[in-house]
Structure formats: C-alpha cells, structure tokens
Amino acid sequence: MLVLGIETSCDETGIALFDTERGLLSHTLYSQIAMHSEYGGVVPELASRDHIRRVLPLIRQALHSARCELRDINAIAYTQGPGLAGALLVGASIGAAMSFALNIPALGIHHLEGHLLSPLLSTPAPRFPFIALLVSGGHTQLMQVDAVGHYKLLGETVDDAAGEAFDKTAKLLGLGYPGGAALSQLARQGRPGKFKLPRPMLNSGDLNFSFSGLKTAVLTVINKQEITDQIRADIALAFQEAVVDVLTEKSLAALAQTGLKQLVVAGGVGANEQLRRNLSGKAAAKSATVFYPELEFCTDNGAMIAFAGALRLQAMPEAARQPAHSFTVNARWNLEMLETPEAD
Structure with missing residues (x-):
C-alpha cells in the first residue's frame, strides 16, 4: 500500500510517500521560519496562505523523487489536528479532494500520534509497549504506548511546554525566532555552574511538568546581571x-513506575544534543534503551503522517477504507480520545 502523507498543522509543509512493503520512498519539507521570523512568531493567516502555495508543488516533487505517478497512490493520510485551524484546513481539504478524485481512502491523523510513532521509522526501532516522551513547542507529555491507538497519559505540562519555554527564554536573551535551536547553540559556549536555576516539579511525586517558573527565574537572573555575550x-x-534534568528524571520515573525498559523521545526538543546524551546515559545505567527519530523527523514532517496513516489503514477492515466525501479538522484534540484501529 502506497500512502501519501500531508502535514500542514503549523508552519511547515511536509509531504511524504510511504510504502508498506518498501518503506519510506520520499519526503519533502518546506519551512516557513524565514517568513515568521520577521514577526517574532507564527502568524496563522500567513501560515495558511503559504501552505496553499506549497502543498501541490511538494506533492509533485515527492512523486518525482519516488518515481511514482498519482495513479500509484493507494491512500492519503493528512493531519487532522491538533494545530492551527486554518493551516489544518489546507492539508485536509487537499487530501480529501485527492481522495475523492482518485477514488482512494483518506484518513485524518493525529499530529502527536505521528510524532509518537516516528521513531519506528528508524533502525533499530522500539517494540510495543514503550514509554514516549513527546516534547515540542506546544506539548510536553509522557505516554504509555501499548500499541497503535492504545495510549495512556502518565503526565503532562501544567503550563508552558518545554519547547515553548526554550523559545521564550531565547527571546529574553535577545535571540531570534525560533529561539530553541539558537539557545542550544549558545549554550555550547556556556560555563557550567555559573548560574543555578530551579528544577520545577522535579520532586512533585507525579509525572507532570512545569516550565513557566523556570522562564521567570531566567528573567530574574538577567535583571541582576550586567549582560555580556559570555553571561548570555x-x-x-x-x-x-x-x-x-527535569525531562530526564521524569522519563526515568515513568519507566520505573511502569516497569518498561524502552523510552521513545519525539518532537522538536528531542533533537537537543544534551537531552539525548543525558537521557541515553542515565537510561543505560538502569538497563533501559532510548529511541529517537532521525533528526529530520524530529520537527513536523509528512513522513510521520504517512507512516501513522499506513499503520492505521492496515489495521482497518477493508470495507472501512473509503474515499473522502467530507472532512473536518480538530484544532484541539486529546490523544487519549483517539479511536483504536480494529483489524480485519
């Protein structure tokens, strides 16, 4: 089964072709960072308009790279939510229209499920069940994953997500948008031990997170310093x-609480070198293994949507795989509310 994946949840247009027998055949991505950087953040209307310009050319590019034709596509998977409503509508409407025109099934995919399953595209890949740390600009969650569609929320952020805290702190330090990567780059020049910041909720006794206070602590430090490049x-x-430290200790606590030995890290913050090094080392000391998606699949991408769509379509009864006659998007969508795919 050849599945076309379409991702347009926020500020990146991702297109991919995944074959259930041959694997990932091609993927293309266009980032809107340069456009939004002028405004210091994502402008939803501009994001939607840019997706409209990019989707069809990227689909043609993905088909060309995979040496495939439109008629070779067997199904379409598009991001249904969560995300920016206008941006989601672009991918959903194009996916549904192509499904109807080609008379092939279409399936709306949960954006976070795509991230959660993306490490399965890599080698070696984790096996079910495992713990997943979803850590991005909009989400920080710990999930127990028993199978596709079987997800249990163990903990989540009560305020800012980790990626959001990275971006806000970067802004306090005078870095550009998006600030997370720039802050990580700047941190390489930092001197360990010069400043001690709090570890919010580290000893809370649960698996929830909080990063808003950490951002405020940074502001307090900045206001007390004569800021130089080295101090920054x-x-x-x-x-x-x-x-x-917080992400690592909470993840290890989730493994200990469930008795599982596999941890999957997904989302944009999963590309952070220090997080990968810290998590892998401490997990290994407890005989656990950490799995990461390839760096190109940490941010939003079409490959994870095509892959998640393929897994769900394979598990659906043949009669349920129908062309789209309508479509909806869900800007706010709880991952635990996903329906479990039923096999034939």
Whole structure:
C-alpha cells in the first residue's frame, strides 16, 4: 500500500510517500521560519496562505523523487489536528479532494500520534509497549504506548511546554525566532555552574511538568546581571541543564513506575544534543534503551503522517477504507480520545 502523507498543522509543509512493503520512498519539507521570523512568531493567516502555495508543488516533487505517478497512490493520510485551524484546513481539504478524485481512502491523523510513532521509522526501532516522551513547542507529555491507538497519559505540562519555554527564554536573551535551536547553540559556549536555576516539579511525586517558573527565574537572573555575550551563554546553559534534568528524571520515573525498559523521545526538543546524551546515559545505567527519530523527523514532517496513516489503514477492515466525501479538522484534540484501529 502506497500512502501519501500531508502535514500542514503549523508552519511547515511536509509531504511524504510511504510504502508498506518498501518503506519510506520520499519526503519533502518546506519551512516557513524565514517568513515568521520577521514577526517574532507564527502568524496563522500567513501560515495558511503559504501552505496553499506549497502543498501541490511538494506533492509533485515527492512523486518525482519516488518515481511514482498519482495513479500509484493507494491512500492519503493528512493531519487532522491538533494545530492551527486554518493551516489544518489546507492539508485536509487537499487530501480529501485527492481522495475523492482518485477514488482512494483518506484518513485524518493525529499530529502527536505521528510524532509518537516516528521513531519506528528508524533502525533499530522500539517494540510495543514503550514509554514516549513527546516534547515540542506546544506539548510536553509522557505516554504509555501499548500499541497503535492504545495510549495512556502518565503526565503532562501544567503550563508552558518545554519547547515553548526554550523559545521564550531565547527571546529574553535577545535571540531570534525560533529561539530553541539558537539557545542550544549558545549554550555550547556556556560555563557550567555559573548560574543555578530551579528544577520545577522535579520532586512533585507525579509525572507532570512545569516550565513557566523556570522562564521567570531566567528573567530574574538577567535583571541582576550586567549582560555580556559570555553571561548570555552561561544563562543559556543553566536553563538548558534545568530543562534536561527535569525531562530526564521524569522519563526515568515513568519507566520505573511502569516497569518498561524502552523510552521513545519525539518532537522538536528531542533533537537537543544534551537531552539525548543525558537521557541515553542515565537510561543505560538502569538497563533501559532510548529511541529517537532521525533528526529530520524530529520537527513536523509528512513522513510521520504517512507512516501513522499506513499503520492505521492496515489495521482497518477493508470495507472501512473509503474515499473522502467530507472532512473536518480538530484544532484541539486529546490523544487519549483517539479511536483504536480494529483489524480485519
């Protein structure tokens, strides 16, 4: 089965072709960072308009790279939510229209399920069941994953997500948008131990997170310092160490609580080098293994949507795989509310 994946949830247009027998055949991505950086954040209307311009050319590019034709596509998977409503509508409407025109099934995919399953595209891949740390600009959650569609929320952020805290702290340090990657780059020049920042909810006794107070602590430090380039780097390192410590300890606690030995890390913050190094080392000391998606699949992409769609379509009864006659999007969508795919 050849599945076309369409991702348009926010500020990246991702297209991919995944074959259930041959694997990932091609994927293309267009990032809107340069456009939104002028405004210091994502402008939803501009994001939607840019998706409209990019989707069809990227589909043609993906088909060309895979040496496939439109008639070769057997199904379409598009991001149904969560995300920006206008941006989601672009991908959903194009996916549904192509489904109807080609008389092939279409399936709306949960954006976070795509992230959660993306490490399965890599080698080696985890096996069910495992713990997943979903850590991105909009979400920080710990999930127990028993199978496709079988997800149990163990903990989540009560305020800012980790990626959001990275971006806000980067702004406090005078870095551009998006700030997360720039802050991590700056932290490499920081001197360990120069500043001590709090580890929010580290000893809360549950698996929830909080990063808003950490951002406020950074602001307090900044206001007390004569800021130089070196001081900015020192603060960036102290902030990153605090976030990494919390994410690591909470993830290890989730493994201990469930008795599982596999941890999957997905989402944009999963590309952070210090997080990967810290998590892998401490997990190995407890005989656990951490799995990460390839760096190109940490951010939003079409490959994870095509892959998640393929897994769900394979598990659906043949009669349920129908062309789209309508479509909806869900800007706010609880991952635990997903229906479990039923096999033939």
